[in-house]
Amino acid sequence: DVKVTQSSRYLVKRTGEKVFLECVQDMDHENMFWYRQDPGLGLRLIYFSYDVKMKEKGDIPEGYSVSREKKERFSLILESASTNQTSMYLCASSPTSGGSYEQYFGPGTRLTVT
């Protein structure tokens, strides 16, 4: 079974803090994604990566950056957290081979910025 893990289930941070969200997958998938999930808005793509050290902006990259130094790990960074970044953050991975593009999700990190 594909396993995608996220470093924290719940985080509470203060406005202006730098926040790191870590994601690790154990299936050697090329592609990794960060989404935020908000009620009524579904999943919105923040950034994705299709290879080590490669990253692409998604639909809402402002206020976020990412890092992918190793294939299995994809980090999301909030340089200066703001209250409007309070949300559920989901990490996902998918293979490129096979053409399925099915994504496998982690449990999510619920981030509260006060």
Add this chain to the structure above:
Amino acid sequence: AQSVSQHNHHVILSEAASLELGCNYSYGGTVNLFWYVQYPGQHLQLLLKYFSGDPLVKGIKGFEAEFIKSKFSFNLRKPSVQWSDTAEYFCAVNARRTGGFKTIFGAGTRLFVKA
């Protein structure tokens, strides 16, 4: 711009009722289609997927979906829901394009099944 529209944000049904959740997308090229489900407190997980072939796709737990290309639709159905189907359901479209792909999710439909 590509988009995915789910017709209902909240659905409340009694057990044994039939379910149909609508999903429409806007993209004229080749697509892969998915329904994901998120049970309370659990990961988002794949319910079913369509790539090609038979447009009627069967997934886990008795769910099925029908791809109607002419209507750009991929509606999810279940003939008789159970209390354990209470969850949030997301339709997703993976648009294959030259040089890559992009997956777009709908806003989700929260289903509550009354026991």
